[in-house]
Amino acid sequence: MVPTSRRIPNILITGTPGVGKSTICRILEERTELIWREVSKLAAEFNCLDEFDPEYQCPFLNEDKLMDHMEGMMAKGGNIVEYHGCDFFPERWFDGVFVIRTNNTALYDRLTARGYTGKKLEDNIQCEIFETVLEEAQNSYKPEIVIELQNDSDDQLQANVDAIVEWIERWREENI
Numbered sequence: 001m002v003p004t005s006r007r008i009p010n011i012l013i014t015g016t017p018g019v020g021k022s023t024i025c026r027i028l029e030e031r032t033e034l035i036w037r038e039v040s041k042l043a044a045e046f047n048c049l050d051e052f053d054p055e056y057q058c059p060f061l062n063e064d065k066l067m068d069h070m071e072g073m074m075a076k077g078g079n080i081v082e083y084h085g086c087d088f089f090p091e092r093w094f095d096g097v098f099v100i101r102t103n104n105t106a107l108y109d110r111l112t113a114r115g116y117t118g119k120k121l122e123d124n125i126q127c128e129i130f131e132t133v134l135e136e137a138q139n140s141y142k143p144e145i146v147i148e149l150q151n152d153s154d155d156q157l158q159a160n161v162d163a164i165v166e167w168i169e170r171w172r173e174e175n176i
Ligand SMILES: Nc1ncnc2c1ncn2[C@@H]1O[C@H](COP(=O)(O)OP(=O)(O)O)[C@@H](O)[C@H]1O
Pocket: 015, 016, 017, 018, 019, 020, 021, 022, 023, 024, 110, 151, 152, 153, 154, 155, 156, 157
């Protein structure tokens, strides 16, 4: 294990768009000392969005440039990084990687409510069916730090937040 000088962990909240990442992060930020870092917002703030991808109707992310900007904040610990991908971050940044999952019916409803249609809607539903982000996380991080959380209902939302808060408290006790 790479020794860490962090006294407070960095965690990654990842998963297909619509699974509930932001909702979880918002509550986690209220209940913990960790700071929510939305990668999409940071990318815009640090000018790391390149030209528009017509296929996916979103701008390309300049990953290397963004990683350089985030390095300082990550070194201190105490970050909740949120993004729908996870394979380009330095592995050493994270103490825990939480992959949020949602069943197809709930995800379809959430994404259509968000105005997704056509290819964008289909691609995201398929991404969840094929467990693309879970596989990406499993290929990018040690198995013991990758935790999958099902997030279909309000009860599960509360249970997931409780589980992550407990995980953070346990990490801090074990890394004093
Ligand atoms: N556990 C849950 N049960 C029911 N609805 C949820 C749950 N988690 C999130 N939602 C709803 O799903 C939608 C998408 O959630 P959001 O947090 O924006 O997803 P993401 O950040 O992964 O794209 C929002 O309308 C949110 O209120």
